[in-house]
Structures are given as C-alpha cells and as structure tokens.
Amino acid sequence: MDFNKFLRYFTPKDPSFYPLFEKDALNLIKTAEVLKLLLSTEDIEQQETYIKQIKDLEKIGDDFTHTIFDQLNKSFITPFDREDIQQFTSNIDDVVDTINGVAQRIRLYKPKTYIPVYLEFAEIIYLAAKEIEFSVNLLTDPSGNNEKITQSCIKINTLENKADELYHMGISMLFENEKDPFELIKKKEILETLEKAVDKAEDVSDAIKTILVKMA
Template identity: 40%
Template sequence: MNNSLLSRFIPKESKFFPLLKQLSQIVLQAAELLIDSMEHDTSEKRQEYYRKIKEAERKGDQMTQLVFDELGKTFITPFDREDIHDLASSIDDVTDRIHSASKRIAIYNPRTISDSGKKLAMFIQQGATLICKAMDELETCSKKKSKLQEYCQQLHELENCADEVYELFIMQLFNEETDSVELIKTKEIIQELEKTSDAADHVGKLLKNIIVKYA
C-alpha cells in the first residue's frame, strides 16, 4: 500500500470492488452450470453445457482484463496493485478450471459421472458461493475482518474435503475399473475437478494475505 503523505489525501478508487464482485459471480455461474451438466449422460447435452461454460469463461477473461486495464489507469488503488492483480487472476483461474473440467467431460464423454465427481462439483459450487460472499466483505475488511476470515477458512476446509473424496475415489477406480479407456477418461476428469477446488482455496489464501496487510 502506498503510505506516502500524498496518498492520504487523494481518494482511493473503489471501482475495483464491484469488478471483483462481478468476476466472482461469473465463477458461480460456471460452477452451477457444471453441476447441472452432470445430470446428463448424452454427448449432445454435455456439449451444450460445455458451450455455456465456455461463454462464461470468455466473460471471465474479459472482466479480468478490464481489472488489469483499470489498474494501469488508476493513480491510487484501495490496496496494492499486485494484490488486486493476483486476486483477479486467481478468481478467474477457478472459472478456467471449471471450463477445463467441462471440456474434458464433453470431449471424453465418459459412460457416466461418478457420485464422487458430482460431490466434487458440489464443493466447487460451494467454494464459488464463498468467493462471492468474500468479495462482498472485501471493501470493509479493514474495519470488519471476521466474516472474511471465516470464508477463507471455509474455503480451506472445502479443499480438504475435496482431497479426501479425490484420494478415495482414485483408489477405488484403480481397484474396480476394468476398462482402461474409461479409467483414463474418469481419472483426468476427477483430477481436473480436484484442481478446481485447489484453485478456489488459493483465492482464500490470497485473501488471508490481504487481511494481514490491510485489516
């Protein structure tokens, strides 16, 4: 944060908070589409949902670029430019991971999505909801940080739950799946879902750093 005497008298731009909020809402939209897509086993439906998620991913990229453009034009930011840049990038990374998982489902077209895969998608949706709530608290975190801290902790707990589901499923997959092609398809999809949960937890870790620096 710029602590110079000048920065104390120049109002800081608050436009980044609604932009980050919009970015988080795109993550939630993509996560909800991912859950809905898993209720369908046909190639046509999977392709349809992939196109919808791809459009959300495109909007996320555009919104992230808008944040970067505004950083280049803004004199005084509410917190360090690097922190805003990294936070926007990490939120967009969650959408990118959702897009990547959906792409694999559409291309590989597995026989079905396992209950573990659906559970991971549920964790991702819950994580996206927490990211949205965290963005609501970000602007006032210097005065009131408890809720933001709670959301960060919940993101981490979700990631731990996702790890447990992933590890158990992989063990069962290699023990029970006899079709090597289906095994490879399923393993790659589940891995991407688990990485998406990791990406959501990374948002929480960046927010924790922001709390330490500014709250």
C-alpha cells in the same frame, strides 16, 4: 505505517474496482452452477449445451480479468496493493479456466459414465465459489469485515480438505471398479481436474487473506 498504506488511508479509493470484483465473483458462481448441471447428466446433447455455456462464461471471466488489469494501469490509487489485485483476479480466473478444463475434457473424452464423486466435487466447487463471492462483497471494508472474511476463508480451506479426501476416495473407486483401462484414464484425468479447481479456489482464499494482513 508505511508510505503506501499511509497514502491509501488519506486518499479516496477508486470505487470502480469493487463492482468489477463482485461481477467477476458472480461469474464464478454461475460457472460452478453450470458445472453442477453438467455433472448431473450423462445425456450427450445436454452435456454439450452446458459445455458451451461454461465456455461462454470462461470468456466473460477473461473479459473481467482484462478489464480489471486495464483499470489497474489507469488508476493512481487502488483499493489494495496492485500485485494483490492482480494475484486475486488471476486466481479467480484460474478457477473458471479449470472448470472449463473439466468441461472440455468431458467433451473430448466422452466418458461412458460418471463416477459419483464428480457431482460431489461440483458441489464443493460451488460452495467454495459462494464463499469467495461472500468475501469479495466484504472487501469494501477489509478491516471492519476482517472476522467475517477470515471465517469464510477457513470454510474454503475446510472444503479443500474435504476435496482431498474425496479425491482419494474417487481414485480408489476407479481402480476398484473400472475395468476398461481407457475409461479409467479418462475418468481419472477428469477427477484430477476437478480437484485442481478446488485447489485454485483455495488460492483465491489465500490471496484474500494476504489483502487482509496488509490492510490490518
């Protein structure tokens, strides 16, 4: 057992991190929920309402990130390695930022219509967010919950694989059906940003798996 692991084992963990992790994950779920609503309507006024909500949630996510980093600087003993907390927190923030990126592109480009795979992507992002939240809630005991967390991470990987297939399907649909080159460019960039959000969710899963390995 290396010294840092030895120290963590015999020193009380700072409990203040866990509520922050859990609230950060819940904010991610809420952001994903609003993304589903945004991609369920082509009404401009409704879109603007949801875009504003996502931006507000993105700011809340930034606040959580800054609070966690501040707590890292103040804490002598942390529940996991500092770099892993920083990576894990940054990755959650990246997912929320990328969802906001989707919303801002919709506001900027104003596509005339959505392609069907957009909403399917939103559902995948939401399901990945739910798995992230599930895993985060189990991080109070990574060793005891190792199997459950591992299975949740596998589900996120499966969702990412599904998103890859969906992306290729969406690209094919775009080039086959969209005759307006400007609309094609707009819709393609929105699609790419949706796929990026799923990739960022998998990055969270990878960070959680790193924590599991180190805490084993």
